[in-house]
Amino acid sequence: MPNSPYNLIIADDDSTIRNLLSIKATQHGFRPATVSNGQEVLEMMKDHVDVVLLDLHMPKMDGFHCLQELSKSHPLVPIIILSGENDASSAMKAVKLGAHDYITKPFDLNHLFTTLRNAKKYSHIQRENQSLKDSISPAATSTDVIAYSAPMKKLMANAKKVAHLDSSILLTGESGTGKGVLARYIHAQSDRADKPFITVSCPALPRELLESELFGHEKGAFTGALKRRVGKIEAAKGGTLFLDEIGDLPIDLQPKLLNVLQDKEFQRVGGEQTLPCDVRIITATNIDFKEKIKNKEFREDLYYRISVIPLELPALRTRPVEIIPLAEHFLKRVTLQRGSSSVVISKSATKKLLQYDWPGNVRQLENLIERASAFCEDNQIDADDLVGNIDSPSNSDTTDNSLAGKTLAEIEKIAISQTLDLCNGNKAESARTLGISEKSIYNKMNRLNLTPTTKTQL
Numbered sequence: 468m469p470n471s472p473y474n475l476i477i478a479d480d481d482s483t484i485r486n487l488l489s490i491k492a493t494q495h496g497f498r499p500a501t502v503s504n505g506q507e508v509l510e511m512m513k514d515h516v517d518v519v520l521l522d523l524h525m526p527k528m529d530g531f532h533c534l535q536e537l538s539k540s541h542p543l544v545p546i547i548i549l550s551g552e553n554d555a556s557s558a559m560k561a562v563k564l565g566a567h568d569y570i571t572k573p574f575d576l577n578h579l580f581t582t583l584r585n586a587k588k589y590s591h592i593q594r595e596n597q598s599l600k601d602s603i604s605p606a607a608t609s610t611d612v613i614a615y616s617a618p619m620k621k622l623m624a625n626a627k628k629v630a631h632l633d634s635s636i637l638l639t640g641e642s643g644t645g646k647g648v649l650a651r652y653i654h655a656q657s658d659r660a661d662k663p664f665i666t667v668s669c670p671a672l673p674r675e676l677l678e679s680e681l682f683g684h685e686k687g688a689f690t691g692a693l694k695r696r697v698g699k700i701e702a703a704k705g706g707t708l709f710l711d712e713i714g715d716l717p718i719d720l721q722p723k724l725l726n727v728l729q730d731k732e733f734q735r736v737g738g739e740q741t742l743p744c745d746v747r748i749i750t751a752t753n754i755d756f757k758e759k760i761k762n763k764e765f766r767e768d769l770y771y772r773i774s775v776i777p778l779e780l781p782a783l784r785t786r787p788v789e790i791i792p793l794a795e796h797f798l799k800r801v802t803l804q805r806g807s808s809s810v811v812i813s814k815s816a817t818k819k820l821l822q823y824d825w826p827g828n829v830r831q832l833e834n835l836i837e838r839a840s841a842f843c844e845d846n847q848i849d850a851d852d853l854v855g856n857i858d859s860p861s862n863s864d865t866t867d868n869s870l871a872g873k874t875l876a877e878i879e880k881i882a883i884s885q886t887l888d889l890c891n892g893n894k895a896e897s898a899r900t901l902g903i904s905e906k907s908i909y910n911k912m913n914r915l916n917l918t919p920t921t922k923t924q925l
Contacts, residue, residue, distance in 0.1 A: 473498045473499060473500035473516070474497060474498050474515060474516060474517040474518070474587070475492055475497040475498065475499045475500070475516070475517060475518055475519075475520065475583065475587075476499070476500050476501075476502065476508055476511060476512070476516055476518075476519045476520070477489060477492065477499055477500070477501045477502070477520045478501075478502050478503070478504065478505065478507070478508045478519065478520065478521045478522055478525065478530070478533070479501075479503070479520075479522040479525070479549065480503045480504060480522065480524070480525045480526060481522075482503075484522075485501040485503070486501075488501075488520065489501050491576055491580065492580070492583075495580045495583070495584070497583070497587075503525065503526070504525040504526050504527040504528055505521070505525055505527065505528030505529060505530060505532055505533025505536075506527045506528040506533075508521065508528075508533050508537070509528075509533065509536055509537070509540075512537070512540065512541055512544075513670070513715075515670055515715075516541070516544055517544070517545075517586075517587045517590045517591070518544065518545050518546075518547060518567075518583055518586040518587050518590055519537065519544060519545075519546045519547070520547050520549055520583065521533060521534060521546055521547065521548055521549060522548075522549045522550070523548060523549070523550040523551075523557065523561070524550070524551065530548060530550075530561075531560065531561070531564065534546055534548070534561060534564050534565060534566060535564055535565075537565070538564060538565035538834070539643075539826060539827030539830075539831045539834075540642060540643075540826075540827060542565070542830070542834060543590065544590060545567035545568075545586040545587075545589055545590050546565065546566050546567055547566070547567055547568050547569075547570060547582060547583060547586055548561045548566045548568070548569045548570065549570055549571075549572065549574070550569065550570075550571055550572065551571070551572045557569075567586050567589070568582055568586065570582060612648065612649075612652055613789050613792050613793050613796060614789075615786075615788050615789050615792060616781075616785075616786035616788050616789055617886070617900050617901055617902060618781045618785065618786060619781065619786055619789065620902060621900070622649075622778060622779075622780065622781070623652075625778060626649060626652060626653050626656070626778060627656050629653070629776050629778075630652075630653045630654075630655075630656035630657040631656070631657055631658055632776070633747050634775040634776050635728060635747070635748045635749070635750070635772060635773050635774070635775050635776070636650075636653065636748075636749045636750070636775070636776045636777075636778060637713075637749075637750050637751070637752070637773050637774035637775075637776070637777045637778070638650060638749065638750070638751040638752075638778050638779075638780065639751070639752055639753070639777060639778070639779045639780070640753065640779050640780030640781070640782070641753055641780075641782050641828055642753045642827070642828065642830070643783075643827045643828035643829055643830030643831055644780040644781070644782060644783065644828045644829060645780060645828075645829045645830075646711070646751035646780055647666070647709070647711060647751070649778070649780060650664075650666075650707070650709045650749045650751065651664060651709075653707075653749060654706070654707040654709075654747075654749075657707070657747065659705060659706050659707055659747055662703075662704070662705035662706030662707075663702060663703050663704070663705070663706035663707075664703075664706055664707050664709065665699045665702055665703040665706065665707070665708050665709065666709045666711060667680060667681060667699050667708070667709070667710055667711065668711045668712060669710060669711065669712045669713055669714075669715045669716045670712050670715035674717045674719075674720070675689070677716075677717070677720065678720055678723075678736055679692075679696065679698065679736050680698060680699055681698050681699055681700055681720070681723075681724075682698045682700060682723065682733055682734065682735055682736055683695070683696050683697045683698030683700075683701055683735040683736065684696050684698075684735050684736035684737050684738070685735050685736065685737040685738040687737065688735070688736045688737025688738070689736070689737065692736075692737065695735070696735075698735065700727060700733055700744050700746060701742070701744070703746045704744070704745055704746065705745055705746070706746065706747070707746065707747045707748075707749060708746045708747070708748050708749070709748075709749045709750075709751070710724075710748065710749070710750045710751070711750075711751050712751065712752060712753075713750035713751065713752050713773060714752040714753075714754040714756065714759055714765060716765075718763075718764060718765070718766070721765070721766045721769050722766070722769075724769060725766065725768060725769045725772060727744055727746075727748070728748060728769075728772040728773065729772065731743060731744055731745070732744060748773065750773045756770050756774075782825070782828055783825040783828045783829055783832065784824040784825050784826075787821060790820055790821055790825070790832065791812070791817060791820065791821070793829060793832055793833075794812060794820060794832060794836050795812065797832070797833045797836040797837065798810055798812065798836050798840060798848075801836070801837050801840055802840065808846050809846065810840050810843060810846045810847065810848060811846065811847050811848070812847075812848045813847050813848060813849045813850070815849055815850035816839075816848045816849050816850045816852065816853055818850070819850045819853050820832075820853070835853060836848075839852040839853050879911070879915070880915045880917065882901065883897070883901065883908065883911055883912065883915065883917060884917055886900050886901055887917070894908050894909065894912075
């Protein structure tokens, strides 16, 4: 494996094809990694991967299943399908699930690597566009945040409390839970709201470009540095700098960020002048820092500096009451952007949305709704329009765990029972979590015949 991270994953169960493609990929300027099945692809996926070459027929996890998972977790990475079947229906299914292109065996190597190079360029453009979009998008307001569940209400209340502080904030949670939206909300509620909100995605750029992106550079600092460039730290003066996926910040850049947090100053690349900085830093991650720190991949002192105030976003599956409101919010936004008529979600589609446990969280829901609204008929999304990623629940218990079809009294009983379990039977704490008075929870427990040890299943 090369010292620099691989940027191409080749997945094929034929070792001859894998080895041939790996050799040719290196000759064409790629840094390839090879695997034999879809499960290994998912285990190796990192944000620095530019493109995946995926065989359809592999053991353990085939290409279609792997493609579905990659579309949720890494939607900006182009997937090229490699198949022994010249089957139009398979090609259409792959494209519908998010494949960038479809190539059949036997293939022409020149054509294959032209396709891969174009996909790599597309990947870089997509990430640059996303980074630019994040940098210039307006800060989130309360209308952009859906918070009906107790965990989200508590989170938003805490976010509002700390917004006026200048302490650094670390947002944690699974990928796709909305950490970027929460960062914008905190900025919008802060005393810095009228100043810039600047976003930098740490894994989106190579190490050399990331350093210049963050700190700026002086003319002549390196080849191609034809003039002075202001970095994002300087551009965010007086405002907020949001560092997404901070766990992927290269180890040799971490002392420079520590200096910004500790001493409120920095130097441009190639510069000798120390510049003051007035910026509030919010970071986000979906990784476990303990492992990173243990492996000497992340400085412990930097971790403590960025996590003065930690806020964790709950997974979407833990707050099903927000699934439909979020879907309707995304649907309204996408129809406004397209200038199209309003689209509604049918009862069958609603049931299907509620039965799924959303491993890709809010981002997966947003992508699915945008796709479904493009294919639906008569301005209504039906269950059949929710193709690919949620054709079956992710676990066998999901259908039993759905709230759909239950009475409000049953749902209330479930909510109180599970909150009591969560709070170890503490009624006062349960009442605070549910947003009701302690007297109310006693009344409701008596009316619903509940005790702290009662187990009520969805």
